[in-house]
Amino acid sequence: MDSLSKYEANYTPLTPLSFLTRAAKCYANRTSVILEANRFTWKQTHDRCRRLASSLRALNIARNDVVSVLAPNIPAMYEMHFAVPMAGAVLNTINTRLDANNLATILKHSEAKVLFVDYEYVPQAKEALKLLMGQQEDGAAQKAHSSLPLLILIDDINAPTNIKFGEFEYEQLVQNGDPNLGPEQVHDEWDPITLNYTSGTTSAPKGVVYSHRGAYLSTLSIILGWEMGTEPVYLWTLPMFHCNGWAFTWGVAARGGTNVCLRNTAAKPIFENISLHHVTHMCCAPIVFNIILEAKPNEVIEIKSPVKILMGGAPPLPTLLDKMGSLGFEITHAYGITEATGSVLNWYEDKKEEKWSGLGFKTAKEDEVWLEKCYVGQVNVEVNREGVFTVKVIPIGGRFGIAETIRGRGYPASLVEELKQFLDNWMFNREWSAMTVSENQVIWIRCQGMTLQAWNREFFEFIVRTMDMCISVDP
Numbered sequence: 001m002d003s004l005s006k007y008e009a010n011y012t013p014l015t016p017l018s019f020l021t022r023a024a025k026c027y028a029n030r031t032s033v034i035l036e037a038n039r040f041t042w043k044q045t046h047d048r049c050r051r052l053a054s055s056l057r058a059l060n061i062a063r064n065d066v067v068s069v070l071a072p073n074i075p076a077m078y079e080m081h082f083a084v085p086m087a088g089a090v091l092n093t094i095n096t097r098l099d100a101n102n103l104a105t106i107l108k109h110s111e112a113k114v115l116f117v118d119y120e121y122v123p124q125a126k127e128a129l130k131l132l133m134g135q136q137e138d139g140a141a142q143k144a145h146s147s148l149p150l151l152i153l154i155d156d157i158n159a160p161t162n163i164k165f166g167e168f169e170y171e172q173l174v175q176n177g178d179p180n181l182g183p184e185q186v187h188d189e190w191d192p193i194t195l196n197y198t199s200g201t202t203s204a205p206k207g208v209v210y211s212h213r214g215a216y217l218s219t220l221s222i223i224l225g226w227e228m229g230t231e232p233v234y235l236w237t238l239p240m241f242h243c244n245g246w247a248f249t250w251g252v253a254a255r256g257g258t259n260v261c262l263r264n265t266a267a268k269p270i271f272e273n274i275s276l277h278h279v280t281h282m283c284c285a286p287i288v289f290n291i292i293l294e295a296k297p298n299e300v301i302e303i304k305s306p307v308k309i310l311m312g313g314a315p316p317l318p319t320l321l322d323k324m325g326s327l328g329f330e331i332t333h334a335y336g337i338t339e340a341t342g343s344v345l346n347w348y349e350d351k352k353e354e355k356w357s358g359l360g361f362k363t364a365k366e367d368e369v370w371l372e373k374c375y376v377g378q379v380n381v382e383v384n385r386e387g388v389f390t391v392k393v394i395p396i397g398g399r400f401g402i403a404e405t406i407r408g409r410g411y412p413a414s415l416v417e418e419l420k421q422f423l424d425n426w427m428f429n430r431e432w433s434a435m436t437v438s439e440n441q442v443i444w445i446r447c448q449g450m451t452l453q454a455w456n457r458e459f460f461e462f463i464v465r466t467m468d469m470c471i472s473v474d475p
């Protein structure tokens with residue numbers, strides 16, 4: 001058995017790029033991406049991604065070069081999740097909420113060779129580039145331009161603004177590219193596919209590298225864990241810059257679904273798109289619940305079919321969940337970290353137990369509430385019978401790490417302290433969560449920055465006063 005070798009006939013490196021290839025063949029004429037009046041099919045999306053990859057290579061973008069993008073949830077942002085790795089490069093989606101200083105820090109640290117900027121964020125990008133060049137507002141001397149990335153504008157696809165920025169425009173690159181030029185082959189599934197930044201518990205951004213294998217496994221894990229069926233209609237209320245949209249940028253392609261893009265997350269377009277396109281799935285933070293619930297009467301459109309929501313972040317109050325449920329939303333709460341490619345733990349319902357307010361929360365007595373294990377992608381999260389878990393993440397076969405440079409396979413000396421997170425093949429991310437459930441209350445508290453010694457329930461006291469949960473935690 002040891003003499004068997006890997007060949008192209010019996011082995012293919014895992015990569016989420018294969019999801020787009022399959023979608024283009026199996027769902028060629030199905031709508032892939034929608035933004036207002038713009039529609040593309042999976043065949044067209046595949047063609048556009050190949051064209052863009054061809055143009056990037058024509059611009060001398062080499063293997064493992066970083067390509068950054070500052071843009072909202074638009075078709076270009078979605079396409080780059082495939083086109084950039086097709087060119088052999090590494091995609092870096094930047095948080096659009098960051099200030100110029102953080103933007104400059106990321107561009108410098110990542111050594112980005114290209115920066116795509118949506119027209120709405122040109123002023124923000126210009127400020128960051130000034131900092132990157134060392135240029136002050138008073139016109140001080142500039143540093144050499146060799147360290148600056150190639151600038152490319154993403155203009156409005158419907159109504160071009162003619163803003164002067166960069167050397168090229170996105171649609172120009174797409175149209176000029178060669179769709180017949182095959183993508184760069186992935187020879188090693190350990191190769192990097194994206195670079196994401198998170199501040200975590202420190203002030204300086206940390207770069208997290210995802211591999212093709214890790215992205216592939218995480219994508220399959222999240223669509224299986226959420227039981228996402230074939231041909232879903234997914235509304236982009238979650239920023240694609242956040243852990244690559246929790247891998248749903250690739251996941252929707254894997255299921256042959258439709259991506260409904262939103263440039264801005266507001267109540268009116270959310271309800272309009274759900275009604276118009278018959279949305280089935282969406283992800284978001286609890287703040288989006290408030291946006292939906294605070295909609296004006298003339299903005300609300302009745303939801304006729306249930307919309308599944310995968311929610312991350314701090315748990316909302318039960319009253320908030322009740323209100324969302326009454327509108328037609330079915331909510332699943334997820335926990336995740338950037339270092340584990342997004343969501344690593346979902347709340348699963350035991351069919352033997354009753355639902356809480358119809359939203360899937362357990363209502364059994366506290367000593368009956370427990371989860372054994374959840375295996376999601378690259379992680380193994382253990383939860384004990386008392387309902388308290390320390391979040392430990394173990395790599396099952398993917399690559400994730402704190403990256404000093406995209407080309408590094410190990411950790412530079414400047415990140416020796418970060419290595420302390422990896423002990424005995426476990427990753428300790430210095431977070432703790434605690435959960436308790438009674439007949440009519442669900443409590444889930446998440447804190448960051450705690451020491452390992454603090455990860456013990458005996459340090460915590462829960463005081464629940466009302467259904468709206470007034471909670472006191474005393475470490």
